[in-house]
Amino acid sequence: MTTDKVIFGNAEDEGANRWGWFLGHFITPVADPRSTEALEVKWGVHKAGDSRTQWAINNQAATISILINGQFRLQFEDREIVLSRPGDYVLWRAGIPHTWVAESDCTVLTIRWPSKPGDSIGISSK
Template sequence: MGDNWYSGNAAEDGKETRGWLLGHFRPEEDVRHSTDAEVKWGIHEPGEARTEWASDADRTTMLLLVQGRFRLDLAETSITLENQGDYAVWGPGHEHKWEALTDAVVITFRWPTS
């Protein structure tokens, strides 16, 4: 790691943090430390799911599909991301859950950080 730069592999670097690469949980001296945003690399097998409703009362989230098919359920609707680059954004207060419909890779952006 350089003084103010970092290069790595998302799958490897996220092993200890459930896929989270950038955020408040990194040491303050780490260039990946941020109190403004969080970034997660998610690799999911078919059928893997978050079955309980989760809520980000004070944060906005963006979910970006890299490959595969991935369903996002919000209390009001269900969205299937199926083409590379499909994404969904939801604001504070929306409960969500999800399921990987095929092998899927997604990137999650969340702001502000906790």
């Protein structure tokens, strides 16, 4: 059981075994302050060309992705959004299909809320 009132670490290291996700319902033990159903946080470090080509959707969670560096493209049903300046972001509500591609080496901070098991799913078409 973690009883520390303040914890620290490295988002990239801690998320390495979970595709960058380092805070959310999936952290064990549940007494760890990083284990929460309130939100999920991902530190995504991507090489140019990395992509998620299968459409994905979150049934309950809203999502915001914020560019730290590089260039990152997100595809939605009705538009593409290119994050190209540090601080550029895109926010979408639950139920919105999306895919993405890293157009250059980049880092993207992504936050979803709430954090629910099985909420993010791949779908066969948009």
